[in-house]
Amino acid sequence: MKHKEKNQKLTCTVDSEHAGKRLDIAVALMCPEYSRSQIKRVIESNELYVNGNVEYRANYKVQKNDSIEFEIEKEDVDDRIVPENIPLTILYEDEDLLAINKPIGMVVHPATGNWTGTVMNGLMYKYSELEDVGQTIRSGLIHRLDKDTSGLLLVGKTNKGLWHYSRLFSERKVKKRYLAITSGNLPDSFAHLSEFEVRNYVARHSVNRKKMHVVGDLDMPEQDRPSDVRIAHTKFSKISSKGKNIVYIVEPKTGRTHQIRIHSKYLHSPIVGDKIYGGVTASRMMLHAFSLELTMPDGKTLYIQAEPDDLFKEYLANLGVAYEYIQDKFGINRNYEIVEDSAE
Numbered sequence: 014m015k016h017k018e019k020n021q022k023l024t025c026t027v028d029s030e031h032a033g034k035r036l037d038i039a040v041a042l043m044c045p046e047y048s049r050s051q052i053k054r055v056i057e058s059n060e061l062y063v064n065g066n067v068e069y070r071a072n073y074k075v076q077k078n079d080s081i082e083f084e085i086e087k088e089d090v091d092d093r094i095v096p097e098n099i100p101l102t103i104l105y106e107d108e109d110l111l112a113i114n115k116p117i118g119m120v121v122h123p124a125t126g127n128w129t130g131t132v133m134n135g136l137m138y139k140y141s142e143l144e145d146v147g148q149t150i151r152s153g154l155i156h157r158l159d160k161d162t163s164g165l166l167l168v169g170k171t172n173k174g175l176w177h178y179s180r181l182f183s184e185r186k187v188k189k190r191y192l193a194i195t196s197g198n199l200p201d202s203f204a205h206l207s208e209f210e211v212r213n214y215v216a217r218h219s220v221n222r223k224k225m226h227v228v229g230d231l232d233m234p235e236q237d238r239p240s241d242v243r244i245a246h247t248k249f250s251k252i253s254s255k256g257k258n259i260v261y262i263v264e265p266k267t268g269r270t271h272q273i274r275i276h277s278k279y280l281h282s283p284i285v286g287d288k289i290y291g292g293v294t295a296s297r298m299m300l301h302a303f304s305l306e307l308t309m310p311d312g313k314t315l316y317i318q319a320e321p322d323d324l325f326k327e328y329l330a331n332l333g334v335a336y337e338y339i340q341d342k343f344g345i346n347r348n349y350e351i352v353e354d355s356a357e
Contacts, residue, residue: 030243035075037071114163117161155182192263
């Protein structure tokens, strides 16, 4: 059964990253749960306000600190996610939050081609209350992982939890660490560095819209940038190297689609097992969401960690790296840790 959900009122303020973009593009980027076509319909219906005034031009260039308000009707969605008895590893749980260790090959939420067998189908079986959290089809989902990326995934158990933790992600107040194994030949400017950062513009591929790519450095003239261009910023810290293989701790400072994967390709050293971006063949894609550090609603700091599967650990071992070494140097010896706020 499908239904129309009631209108939702949204307010957002344009930041420096989105300033100068078309109104429909900027709003779609700031509110990714809605499509650009949905946003355009709202604009064309004279139901979107910029700084208190109706703005009917989708091509209006938004300015920093513009206040945008609108009501939007959620698209037709399935009435509920079908609960399925899918085993999931729960790493942490409190009244507002769930953290799971997502296995490789599992889609996060139902969508075309994957209406069953997803993380959310499994969670709905055990936590039926999630149906009342957020949008039905993504009930409580705070962020996402690619199908072939394993590791730490957060879900809000309440609207309070969903709002709090989603806000931290959107404001870049979450410290994210991934384990990545790449293979290739780094450019000379990076090869000798044990730690480095990549900053550039990325956008969807003009031909294959399921792919992303680097379109230019940050000094790229505005007139040459695609309309959907976004800044991507990633920090790479080498743990070990053997031959063409490098083991990294990777910290994405922004949250772009396929960000670590396209930056690895940009460095001429794609993620091992990444079939889309040219990685060497492997039993799985060697990218794992290792840890998250973030502030809880009560001000305490929550550190959560997800152990990779045996395939990942075996690949590490073949490169002479024990997972226990990574755990000791970069993590903790348990699933989570809560630290009291030390501020006076």
